[in-house]
Every structure is written in structure tokens, then in C-alpha cells.
Amino acid sequence: MPELTKEIADAHPTPTAEPILEVRGLVKHFPLTQGILFKKQIGAVKAVDGVDFDLGAGETLGIVGESGCGKSTVAKLLVNLEQPTAGEIRYKGEDITKLSARALKAVRRNIQMVFQDPYTSLNPRMTVGDIIGEPYEIHPEVAPKGSRRQKVQELLDVVGLNPEYINRYPHQFSGGQRQRIGIARGLALRPEIIVADEPVSALDVSVQAQVVNLLEKLQDEFGLSYVFIAHDLSIVRHISDRVGVMYLGRIVEIGSDRQIYEHPTHPYTQALLSAVPVPDPDARLHRERIILSGDVPSPANPPSGCRFRTRCWKAQERCELEVPELAVPAVFRLEGGPAAHPSACHFAEEKQVVPETDET
Numbered sequence: 001m002p003e004l005t006k007e008i009a010d011a012h013p014t015p016t017a018e019p020i021l022e023v024r025g026l027v028k029h030f031p032l033t034q035g036i037l038f039k040k041q042i043g044a045v046k047a048v049d050g051v052d053f054d055l056g057a058g059e060t061l062g063i064v065g066e067s068g069c070g071k072s073t074v075a076k077l078l079v080n081l082e083q084p085t086a087g088e089i090r091y092k093g094e095d096i097t098k099l100s101a102r103a104l105k106a107v108r109r110n111i112q113m114v115f116q117d118p119y120t121s122l123n124p125r126m127t128v129g130d131i132i133g134e135p136y137e138i139h140p141e142v143a144p145k146g147s148r149r150q151k152v153q154e155l156l157d158v159v160g161l162n163p164e165y166i167n168r169y170p171h172q173f174s175g176g177q178r179q180r181i182g183i184a185r186g187l188a189l190r191p192e193i194i195v196a197d198e199p200v201s202a203l204d205v206s207v208q209a210q211v212v213n214l215l216e217k218l219q220d221e222f223g224l225s226y227v228f229i230a231h232d233l234s235i236v237r238h239i240s241d242r243v244g245v246m247y248l249g250r251i252v253e254i255g256s257d258r259q260i261y262e263h264p265t266h267p268y269t270q271a272l273l274s275a276v277p278v279p280d281p282d283a284r285l286h287r288e289r290i291i292l293s294g295d296v297p298s299p300a301n302p303p304s305g306c307r308f309r310t311r312c313w314k315a316q317e318r319c320e321l322e323v324p325e326l327a328v329p330a331v332f333r334l335e336g337g338p339a340a341h342p343s344a345c346h347f348a349e350e351k352q353v354v355p356e357t358d359e360t
Ligand SMILES: Nc1ncnc2c1ncn2[C@@H]1O[C@H](COP(=O)(O)OP(=O)(O)OP(=O)(O)O)[C@@H](O)[C@H]1O
Pocket: 030, 045, 046, 047, 065, 066, 067, 068, 069, 070, 071, 072, 073, 074, 299
């Protein structure tokens, strides 16, 4: 492989399949204003500040990170609920941030979102049939009026709900069932990509597994690609083929689930993983817990250089002066192996924090 092509490939590792979505330099700044009558911009919340990743067809990319790091903003940008300040979102090679309204409508059909809170994301005054069938009002070509009822009933069946519930209201369902309704609505237009923003975080632990299993089943059945956002690192590991770790508006490490969980090289990933519960008492006894000092800095005023430096136990002068790029660190580039994945740290080092599994 020529050197330059290799460099690019290293920075943006090819997912397991042909990319269906390529995100490059994605930025979203929310203006901070002062004054009531004459609003003056005094700064910006840099919610997303240069995010790159690929999503392969049929794969699940998990995105993890602390509250406020920009996960939901990335999700909203992907489904066009927010407009990017800069950057590209390429769907099958075409940058959808620059499409005309008409062309965008056709593309949006293929990228749908499932929201976190099944209690507030469904309109309480609409029947389940109307909620699930609402997307057909905007895209009548997918289901002409006469066929909608049948389509909605099929969707209820697909997500494991009784098709006879079509005339019920959201309050007549449990949390897990409501999330199934949200998923059915997300599937109504037969999308190729589903962006799921904390889809199980609001549910009881016992119900979480059922909804995750449903999402996996639907992925196999319909060949869906997922961007799966969550706080819970165990759930993300279970469902994801690859995982991106976000900190203050950027992805700091990205790789296969095994690379990230068993061979993390970024100090932030290592700290996050050190807090994940380990079932084996022996392993629990021997592992080191990394407690991060200080709070997450404000995204309106992120630290210079490496954004993690104010909380990093390895920070040196270079970390203040130079922004670390998300690329395979030179030390691992030649060696290869599972540590050779992109990590935005000047002093990336492998550190095993969770015990290895037999998975490959
Ligand atoms: N519409 C908005 N206007 C101004 N600031 C916003 C807006 N939406 C989000 N933000 C800010 O952008 C940052 C990222 O928010 P975002 O909701 O993307 O984080 P998150 O990672 O999803 O957090 P959580 O895990 O709590 O859901 C936060 O500082 C948030 O306050």
C-alpha cells in the first residue's frame, strides 16, 4: 500500500464491511449569546468538534463517553435534526449535508433514529397505530393510505407486540413495550441505518437485554447498520462490532470491541474501563481502579492541546501544546496486533484493565 494511502487508512480504519456512512471533520458549535434585545455572540459550546468515523454496512458502531461529551449531538447531526457547523456526512459516498431539501428527503428515509426515553418520545394523545404510521404521512410512496394499517400491524408483530394493540395509547404499555413501539416507528420506512441514542438506558435492567436482543434480531433480519450510543460499557460491548470513545466533542480512541476493551491505549478509555464491574471476584481483586481527578471541562472553553490533559495522570508539556491526532500511534504501527488501532494520545501505551475473553 502506498505510504499516503496507508496513513489515511490508519487514521480512518476500514470497518468490517464497505462503509455505508463516512463522517469526516464533523463539527457542531452552539452559539452562546448575551443580551435580550440585541443578542451578541460571546462564544460557542463546542459540542462536537472534529469527529471522524466510518460505519460499515451491516455493522454496529458503539459510541461511549461521559455525559455532555456530544454523543446525542452526533446522533442528531446524523439524522439531520441538527445542521453541522462544518464537516461531511457521506451516505454511500454522497455528502448529505449539502443536498437540496428534495434530495435530502429521499436520503433521510434511510437513516432513522430511536430515542432514549420511551416515556416522553411518544405522543400520549396518539394511538400506537398513528405513532408508528406517522412517517408514512411524509413518505406516502412507502405505504399508500389503504395499506397502512396492515403495514403497522406487521411492524408491531416484527417488534414482538400483539398487532391487535394498534388502537391503544402509549400509557397502556410498559417501558420496554414503549421502546418496542419506538423501534417499530424507526423501522416504518425500512431504513438501512438506525441511530439509537441510549435506547435502553431508561429501562429496567431485566428489560434492557430483551430490547438489545430485539435490536440484534432486527439487524440480522433486515441487514441494518447501527450507531448505538450508550453510557453502559457492558451493553455497548455486547452489541458492537466496533467502538468509538468520545471525550469533550471528539473521538479519542476507536477500534474493534476487542481492541478497545482488552487492548486500550488511551488513558481516558483505560479510566472508563477501570470502572466497569467485573463479575469474577479474583479478577476484581487484582485489577487497578483509575479514579479521574477533577470535572469534565466546559465544552465552551476546552483545554488547549489534548482536551483530556487536565484530568490525565500522564500529561506532559507536549500535551498542552499539541493536539493529538486520532491515528494509529507510531509505536504500534510496525508491531501490528490488537493495540494497533487509532488513539489520540501522544503517549499511547497498552494497559489491560478488563480481563481478556476467548472471543476473537
Ligand atoms: N441546543 C443546544 N444549545 C446549546 N448547547 C447544547 C445544545 N444541545 C446540546 N448542547 C450542549 O452540547 C454539549 C453536548 O451535549 P449532548 O447532549 O450531545 O451530550 P451527550 O454526550 O449526549 O450527554 P448525555 O450522556 O448526558 O446524554 C453539552 O454541553 C450540552 O449542554
